[in-house]
Amino acid sequence: MSALRVALADDQALVRAGLRALLERLGIEIALEADDGAALLAQLADTPVDVVLSDIRMPGVDGIHALQALRARGDATPVLLLTTFDDSELLLRAAEAGAQGFLLKDAAPEDLFDAVTRVAAGETLLQPVSTDPVRARFHFRDDRAPVDSFNPREVAILRLLAGGYSNREIARSLFLAEGTVKNYVSVILDKLGTRDRTRAVLKAITLRVI
Template sequence: MTRVVVVDDQTLVRQGIRSLLEVAEVEVVGEADDGLAALDIIMVAMPDVILLDLRMPRYDGIWTLERLQERGIETPVLVLTTFNDDDLVLKALRAGARGYLLKDVTVEQLTGAVRTLADGGTLIAPSITDRLLRAIRSGPSPAAAATAQELTERELEVMRLVAEGYSNREIAGALFLAEGTVKNHVSTILLKLDARDRTNAVLRALHEGILR
């Protein structure tokens, strides 16, 4: 069973998310009403995924993402918020979030996103994807062609599937490769794109025109 920690300043929202997830056999192993409380709970509970609201009155979601990075906590974070704001989306992704959903999603979409992140994938709400791409596609940088040439054809195939939210296991199945080989390709891609994680690699690849 996938294990999650829910971070939201509204008690009713946390309780509602817990009820919905547990029906879908996703276990809520901790709750917090701000980022500071969340850090302590996450260190103890060691969840598979963190569900994080962004706008909280004291220690907000961006603060939490930055502290998680500072502490080297690599648990994937799924932002779950009511704020459909381009700048906030980009700020959250750059701070390390692996997924971004709005709170109007269905239970199936939420549980699917949780499992995608737990399996190593990424997911951004379709309703904001087009705007996000326009925001980060300010045109290829002068180094785009050189960067694209540095990626082998196989690495480009892997990169495209990473951008679609595939986990390493799913990429291995799609390309008929060993999962360990896929992990090696992803590590090489991160190195070549100077990206700290898969989401950052996708952002860089889109910005530089490697992915269309």
């Protein structure tokens, strides 16, 4: 299997150098580097990658605006944003813009590798999102009815979805068939009136289902 190709964006040269060295040691190829979102967008137009790993805070075009521009031009490359604990509001904006995941800047090397590979595989990692800002930001008209309509198994699956686990991993942890988990997820999305897992998790947090 060929190495994952990553685009790396951070305005601090030392941070980029450290991340490059770390990722290359883990067997991940750095296809391009950029010091802001504008440079990132320009290079991505000519250089396809498996994952974009970008700082969320950068001068000029930041990580979120770069993400919005990518999605606006039809580029669905998974984006993993580097962040810190005090970025709750930015995380919510990034989730709305279509980010696949967030990673704390002080994450352990194995966590970095795991996050990049999981996002490349199509998973969503929402762990660093603080639940209180989510509830403050997202308001839904019917904020009562769904809460008591979820059984314990559905709540357990929702919590695992919030952790970024795939259907296969959820199936393993709950001793279910993968097809059964897929059916549960479909029911959960239907109950919450959402079309994707990210919005389902955000809405479930807002409604205090999880």
